[in-house]
Amino acid sequence: MSSANPFIPSSYELNKEKRARRAKWSTLTVTVALLIPVALILTLIALKAWPALSWDYLTGDVSRSGAAGGIWGPLMGTFYLTLLCLAIVAPIGILAGVYIHEYAPDNAFTRAIMIAVTSLAGVPSIVHALFGLGAFVATLGMPKGLLTAAMTLSVMTLPVIITSTREALSSVPKNFREACWNLGASRWQTIRTIVLPNSFGGILTGVILVIARAAGETAPIMFMGAVMWLRIAPAGPERLMPYGLNDEFMALSNHLNLISKDIPGMPEQMKFGSALVLLTLILFINGLASLVRLRLRRRKRW
Amino acid sequence: MQDGVSIDIRDYSLWYGKFQALLGVSAQIKRGIITSLIGPSGCGKTTLLRSFNRINERYGNVTTQGHITILGKNILDSDVSVAALRKRVGMVFQRPNPLPISIYENVVFGMKSHLPQAERPRAVLDQAVESALREVSLWDALKDGLDRRATELTLEQQQKLCIARLLPLKPDIILMDEPCSALDASGIERIEELITELKRTFTIVMVTHNMAQARRASDECIFMLMGEIIEHTPTLDMFMNPQNSKTAAYIEGRYG
Ligand SMILES: Nc1ncnc2c1ncn2[C@@H]1O[C@H](COP(=O)(O)OP(=O)(O)OP(=O)(O)O)[C@@H](O)[C@H]1O
Ligand SMILES: [Mg+2]
Numbered sequence: 001m002s003s004a005n006p007f008i009p010s011s012y013e014l015n016k017e018k019r020a021r022r023a024k025w026s027t028l029t030v031t032v033a034l035l036i037p038v039a040l041i042l043t044l045i046a047l048k049a050w051p052a053l054s055w056d057y058l059t060g061d062v063s064r065s066g067a068a069g070g071i072w073g074p075l076m077g078t079f080y081l082t083l084l085c086l087a088i089v090a091p092i093g094i095l096a097g098v099y100i101h102e103y104a105p106d107n108a109f110t111r112a113i114m115i116a117v118t119s120l121a122g123v124p125s126i127v128h129a130l131f132g133l134g135a136f137v138a139t140l141g142m143p144k145g146l147l148t149a150a151m152t153l154s155v156m157t158l159p160v161i162i163t164s165t166r167e168a169l170s171s172v173p174k175n176f177r178e179a180c181w182n183l184g185a186s187r188w189q190t191i192r193t194i195v196l197p198n199s200f201g202g203i204l205t206g207v208i209l210v211i212a213r214a215a216g217e218t219a220p221i222m223f224m225g226a227v228m229w230l231r232i233a234p235a236g237p238e239r240l241m242p243y244g245l246n247d248e249f250m251a252l253s254n255h256l257n258l259i260s261k262d263i264p265g266m267p268e269q270m271k272f273g274s275a276l277v278l279l280t281l282i283l284f285i286n287g288l289a290s291l292v293r294l295r296l297r298r299r300k301r302w
Numbered sequence: 303m304q305d306g307v308s309i310d311i312r313d314y315s316l317w318y319g320k321f322q323a324l325l326g327v328s329a330q331i332k333r334g335i336i337t338s339l340i341g342p343s344g345c346g347k348t349t350l351l352r353s354f355n356r357i358n359e360r361y362g363n364v365t366t367q368g369h370i371t372i373l374g375k376n377i378l379d380s381d382v383s384v385a386a387l388r389k390r391v392g393m394v395f396q397r398p399n400p401l402p403i404s405i406y407e408n409v410v411f412g413m414k415s416h417l418p419q420a421e422r423p424r425a426v427l428d429q430a431v432e433s434a435l436r437e438v439s440l441w442d443a444l445k446d447g448l449d450r451r452a453t454e455l456t457l458e459q460q461q462k463l464c465i466a467r468l469l470p471l472k473p474d475i476i477l478m479d480e481p482c483s484a485l486d487a488s489g490i491e492r493i494e495e496l497i498t499e500l501k502r503t504f505t506i507v508m509v510t511h512n513m514a515q516a517r518r519a520s521d522e523c524i525f526m527l528m529g530e531i532i533e534h535t536p537t538l539d540m541f542m543n544p545q546n547s548k549t550a551a552y553i554e555g556r557y558g
Contacts (some may be wrong), residue, residue: 006373006390009383012418014386 045276052273061232066259067266071274073232074255076145076242078215078281084150085214090156090207097165102191116256121159128156129220137224145223147245152220157210164209168202169195183208201293208289212282214287218253226254226257252278308333308475308505309354314368316349316358323349325529326368331522336497336506338537340554341526347509350526351477355391356505358383373474389416392468394478398451398460400467403445408452408463409434412471430470436464437469438496456490462496473536476500478508482515494519513553517541525549 009017021227060070104110132152136142172195180190198204225248232242243249256274259266309331316324320496323346325517331337340348352358353370357375369376370428389412402410409431415420431448431463440462443448452463454490461481468476478497497506497519516523517538525533525548533540533549544550 005375005379007375007377007386009386010416013383013385013416015418016415017383233427280430 021138028146035195040162041129042279045279048268049272050269050277051189051274052269053268053276057273058277061234061253062229062255065228065263065266066117066255066274067263068270071252071255071277072239073230073242074252074274075277075281076232076240077226077249077251078253078278080146080241080243081150081153081221082211082214084146084245085157086207086210088150089154089161089210091246092154093158093161093201093206093210096163097162097169098191098196100162101166101169102187102195111196117159117162120155121163122158123157123215125219129223132156132220133223143246144223144248145246146225146243149221149224149226150214153214153226156220157213160209161203161206164206165199165203168199168205171202171241172198188204192260201296202292204289208286211285211289214277215282215285216253218257221251222254222257225250228258252281306333307331308372309507310369311350312371314350314353314370315366316353317365318361319363322512325483327526327529327531327533329524329534331505331507333505334501335521336501336508336519337497337522337524338437338456339507339509339524339526340511340513340516340519341532343511345526346529347526348479350519351479351507351509352393354475354477355393357393359384359537361369367535370491384499385416387516391477392471392473394461394464394468394481396477396480397484398457398464400460400463402451405455405463406431406448406450407425409467409470412467416471433468434469436533437500438460438466439492440466457484458486458492461485461489461493465496465500467504472505475507480509480511483511490515507518512553513541519548525552527552 022104057070058075059072062071062073063069100110100113104113129152132148132155136148136151139143142148176194176198177190180194185193227248227250230242230248230250233239252274256271256278259274260271303552307330309329310412310476311327311329311331313328314324314325315322325385325513327350341347349358354372354377355364358364358366358415368378370378372387372391375382378494398452403411410422410427413427413430431443432441435444440459443459445454452460453462465476465481481497482493485493494515497508499508501521510519520537523533523535523537525540525544525546533544533546535545539547541553546554
């Protein structure tokens with residue numbers, strides 16, 4: 001059929017399409033522009049760290065103030081610190097999020113709690129460090145060490161978990177809850193069987209963010225028992241679990257901070273080496289959790 | 303194409319990914335009447351209806367084959383602007399979906415996306431709002447509150463508004479996907495009246511699950527089953543004297 005096309009766009013519509021294309025391209029450009037510095041930083045760090053990297057670097061002891069040897073002690077410190085922090089903050093934060101979203105009546109008290117949570121998120125980490133020192137060490141008389149450092153990190157990351165838990169819970173449609181109540185389920189049963197399993201992905205996001213922050217922060221731990229150097233047992237189970245709960249410890253972020261600024265003549269590859277390990281650790285954990293989240297999301301359909 | 307045919311569908315197939323939802327359907331939908339699409343759930347009514355203004359494509363991984371000719375042009379051709387197509391072929395959705403802006407802005411939204419500013423001075427917009435709302439008999443109820451949020455209206459008013467906001471674009475065809483399913487009995491009655499009123503000006507294609515409604519409100523019926531068109535006849539014939547035994551079974555309520 002060779003009649004004229006009745007669906008040609010008017011010049012105004014053509015113009016609009018042009019603007020739409022421009023919007024698409026500018027959003028794309030900004031996104032790419034965002035990625036470039038990340039890629040550059042990663043490449044730079046990787047290149048500079050390259051000479052230091054080896055299995056021995058990962059598993060060797062820190063020696064000559066970090067100018068030689070490896071980073072085994074700080075690596076283990078960061079690992080256990082993060083694990084401990086998660087063990088404290090995840091249950092508290094998730095339960096608090098559940099209470100605030102599922103049970104709390106909408107009154108002044110609840111709103112006050114939410115304001116407190118939001119403000120807590122805005123407190124600089126150095127202030128959290130001082131709080132930890134004042135509350136746990138000075139007031140409660142606990143020793144500086146792995147546990148109090150993890151507790152300080154927990155206070156700092158609590159708002160992250162609470163907020164992401166709330167958001168995850170609110171993404172579960174209300175009518176699922178109504179259906180459960182209608183069938184005689186208690187609130188808690190509803191939460192346990194329907195709401196929590198279906199908001200797992202969102203809650204996990206909060207947990208990921210906590211891992212990243214806990215592993216990366218220096219300020220809150222440097223007053224709380226993170227030290228430059230400790231002797232680590234050369235072999236045996238103590239090599240895998242070098243620190244007790246109340247012991248001082250080494251941590252990657254603190255290690256990086258110290259060798260980067262306090263020690264003159266530090267070989268460059270040692271600094272970039274620990275930076276790269278810290279970064280890889282965090283990226284790896286994030287990647288893993290994102291993968292889990294992706295799989296969970298694919299499973300869910302409503 | 304014969305005169306009096308508004309939508310001419312030839313061997314039209316549609317796939318969602320690997321799943322073929324429409325199996326080479328053909329039909330001629332006549333101008334200026336109401337045609338109902340009926341059939342059991344999942345038979346492809348919505349899919350076919352949405353093909354007439356290519357709203358389907360937004361869902362990704364949709365592929366099509368065949369021809370759908372509207373106003374003498376195969377709308378699946380690559381030189382068809384979907385914006386221009388949707389201006390001529392408007393759609394009313396199952397759940398009323400007024401935009402979360404004022405009533406006034408809802409009605410002029412289409413004009414604002416199709417006309418340059420110079421061609422839509424305030425007076426023109428005001429005029430368009432009044433005549434569109436009059437046409438769906440909302441004007442008297444709403445004229446003093448055009449600044450109110452459209453989402454605050456009752457469902458029936460919302461659905462009428464969704465019809466009204468198509469009118470300033472002067473469409474040829476209005477598609478409706480179960481336009482009454484969110485409404486109560488009196489709302490249904492008034493929307494049906496409105497639809498009957500509108501067919502003087504527009505070609506209307508309506509999906510419905512309500513046999514009584516198809517019978518009351520439409521001039522022709524298309525019965526679909528599992529992605530195929532089984533029967534397409536004047537409504538009276540279909541209900542009095544169905545040609546296909548499956549059609550008979552469906553309208554007698556033996557399945558669906
Ligand atoms: N976006 C989509 N992706 C994949 N499959 C789809 C999609 N939309 C519809 N389908 C499938 O295509 C088939 C036809 O769906 P369609 O919505 O057109 O049916 P329908 O006749 O409108 O049904 P209902 O009466 O329930 O509205 C169904 O089997 C449906 O599962
Ligand atoms: Mg449908």
